[in-house]
Amino acid sequence: MNRARTSVQHTPLPPDQPGPHSRRLGVVAFVATFGGLLFGYDTGVINGAVDPMKVDLGLSPVTEGFVVSILIFGAAFGAVLGGRLADRYGRRHNLLVLSAVFLVGTIGSAVAPSWQVLALFRFVLGVAVGGASATVPVYLAEVAPVERRGSFVTRNEIMIVSGQFAAFVINAVILNAWGQHPVVWRYMLVIAALPAIGLFVGMLGVPESPRWLSARGRDEDALGALRQLRSAQRAEAELAEVRELAEEERKARTGGWFDLAVPWIRRLVVIGAVLGVFQQFTGINSIMYYGTQLLQTAGFSSNGAIIANTANGLFSLLGITVGIMLINKINRRTMLLGGFALVTAFHLLVGASAMFMPAVPAKPYIILVFVVAFVFAMQGTLGPLTWLLLSEIFPLKIRSFAMGLCVFVLWMADAGVTFGFPPVVAALGIAPTFFLFAGIGVLGIIFVATMVPETRGKTLEEVEAELRGRR
Structure with a gap:
């Protein structure tokens, strides 16, 4: 072992x-x-x-x-x-x-x-x-x-x-x-x-992060930070775990670009980066940045689209509120898989409504309902879970470094969606664009099922030890 x-x-x-x-x-x-x-x-x-x-x-x-x-x-x-x-x-x-x-x-x-x-x-x-x-x-x-x-x-x-x-x-x-x-x-x-x-x-x-302090050999400061944030008995016990792993990290000489040569670390960074890309390629920021224009394309008037677009902001907030109530009760992988399934389903419903519904007065409102449902499902599952997993899966001494690399990829994917959404909708229309998002969602389901580790209910030190042991 x-x-x-x-x-x-x-x-x-x-x-x-x-x-x-x-x-x-x-x-x-x-x-x-x-x-x-x-x-x-x-x-x-x-x-x-x-x-x-x-x-x-x-x-x-x-x-x-x-x-x-x-x-x-x-x-x-x-x-x-x-x-x-x-x-x-x-x-x-x-x-x-x-x-x-x-x-x-x-x-x-x-x-x-x-x-x-x-x-x-x-x-x-x-x-x-x-x-x-x-x-x-x-x-x-x-x-x-x-x-x-x-x-x-x-x-x-x-x-x-x-x-x-x-x-x-x-x-x-x-x-x-x-x-x-x-x-x-x-x-x-x-x-x-x-x-x-x-x-x-x-x-x-x-206080400073006790885990970062311990990784720098400042155990007294780390214990002081933990005592501010934990009961006395818990602080002592938790520091023992943190100190032990930090010592192993120091012996392994980890902490930067050279760690990407280690296969199990490189694999985790790839998983984090790809997960960030899938989160952005659900198209959530295309709704947050261009929701008004999308709803105008769907059939709302200019003023009506501005008013209707506030529903995206409201249900985004409601979604994340529900997500935070569930996130400690459901395994990460289960919630990710469910999130991708829901997002994909609502993408298909938006596309099908735009393509197959006749031009009746209710059509833009039905599209709005499915768009809002997508925003709610996305912000209740994939939105917070991506950031949570990125904060959990990396080794202590390169945690922020690896997080930075993955968030760089995530932001570049965001830039791609931001630049690409308006011309794609203009060229293809709403329906094909959302069918494209649905196809990406299916790939996301496959990726989570085959690659993403489970981290719920484990200390950060246990997560690291388990992933290191898998190699």
């Missing part, structure tokens, strides 16, 4: 009894997920800001597309950079730095005198978004007790979706109140400064 696997499978951890540490753990999770809130707001706010922005800055179609999409490319590179820095300097340290980057990017975007300056600061915001997307789930996974890890990590997804929904609502309020002002889009963007300040102030008072 593999030595690492034997060493970490010892006496089960004592239960983590409720106490003041439980409330503190909740505060830590809330503060850290401000990174997710900023992620959601900064990706969603452009939806309402772009029309007045075009008028104020004189954007052409080309410069408009460049300003909108550059955040995604910044996020892809920010994910890799953020993951690497989180491994080197710590998860808490990285989130403090990212909060400052969020603030600089937000203020710079809001006061930009030209589209070139706006694009520069949108790229800076993208770097912060990508860094947060790679760091926050890892931090949450490493501070949460194993019994509650699933719900803790998926709180970040709730905050992302809440940030997007908040952006839609705030945009609508600001447009109704000050829509006559040409600089109204600046008000929309600058709102993000508030959660950026909240993230910075909040992270000053939370």
Whole structure:
């Protein structure tokens, strides 16, 4: 039997009894997920800001597309950079730095005198978004007790979706109140400064990841962090597991690009990257970015599509809320398989409704129902589970590095869908586009069934030992 696997499978951890540490753990999770809130707001706010922005800055179609999409490319590179820095300097340290980057990017975007300056600061915001997307789930996974890890990590997804929904609502309020002002889009963007300040102030008072501290040989600091977040008996027992695995990691000399030469690590990175691609190729962000245009194509009027599109934001939030209630009760693989099956079914229903239904008044509403059902199913299963699994499956010493690589691939897939969706719908129509999404969903089912490991109910150390033993 593999030595690492034997060493970490010892006496089960004592239960983590409720106490003041439980409330503190909740505060830590809330503060850290401000990174997710900023992620959601900064990706969603452009939806309402772009029309007045075009008028104020004189954007052409080309410069408009460049300003909108550059955040995604910044996020892809920010994910890799953020993951690497989180491994080197710590998860808490990285989130403090990212909060400052969020603030600089937000203020710079809001006061930009030209589209070139706006694009520069949108790229800076993208770097912060990508860094947060790679760091926050890892931090949450490493501070949460194993019994509650699933719900803790998926709180970040709730905050992302809440940030997007908040952006839609705030945009609508600001447009109704000050829509006559040409600089109204600046008000929309600058709102993000508030959660950026909240993230910075909040992270000053939370502990560093105990697993990262132990991996750096700082066991006393790691124990101090655990005592803030666990009962005393549980903290001692958990540190013993973390210390043992960290020592094995140090002996194995892991921690960077050279680890990709190790077959079992390379396999996990490939699994994480491909899972991220499948998540994006469900087309969820095509709905979140282009929902209004899609519904107009389906038959809604311009004003009707804007109103109907708010249902996507609402059911996205409801979906993630249901998902977080189920994620600790259902195995990861089972929930992923069910999610891909539901998403594929709703894709087929959208396509079939668009292709075969006669042009009756109810047709656009029926398509809306199936689109909303897709958003609900996606955000209740594949959305949070992808981020959760990426935070669980990688070895400790390269966890953020590997997460950064996979999130880079995920963001590039997002960019591909963002650029590709409008011309594909224009060329093929709604029905063939959603049939294409359904075909990708079938491939996703096969991938999960044959490649994705199960992680529910195991400590991060047990997950690593098991995957290392499989090779």
